[in-house]
Amino acid sequence: MATRRERIISLLEERDYSVSELAQVLGIRGKGSKRLILEDIRAIQKVLKREGKVLLIKPAECRKCGFRFKPEINIPSRCPRCKSEWIEEPRFMIAGR
Numbered sequence: 779m780a781t782r783r784e785r786i787i788s789l790l791e792e793r794d795y796s797v798s799e800l801a802q803v804l805g806i807r808g809k810g811s812k813r814l815i816l817e818d819i820r821a822i823q824k825v826l827k828r829e830g831k832v833l834l835i836k837p838a839e840c841r842k843c844g845f846r847f848k849p850e851i852n853i854p855s856r857c858p859r860c861k862s863e864w865i866e867e868p869r870f871m872i873a874g875r
């Protein structure tokens with residue numbers, strides 16, 4: 779049986795996902811589920827480097843003013859420009875070289 783991280787890798791090799799979408803597909807609920815998946819993605823990024831693959835990050839975006847965050851493995855809670863908390867999550871995908 780595949781581990782959670784292995785399942786995330788095969789999902790991200792198919793198409794891009796947000797952390798919320800991954801939580802839904804993997805059936806991980808509750809407080810801390812997003813943080814858990816973010817930790818998985820950080821660990822996966824390190825493994826991928828050794829395999830010659832890359833993690834592509836579509837950065838988070840403010841849905842109110844359009845501010846673009848840095849492409850990081852993190853979910854910002856608030857827009858630094860307009861202070862809105864209506865944030866589009868970053869999306870992740872795995873690409874081979």
Ligand SMILES: [Zn+2]
Nearest residue numbers: 840843857860
């Ligand atoms: Zn904003």
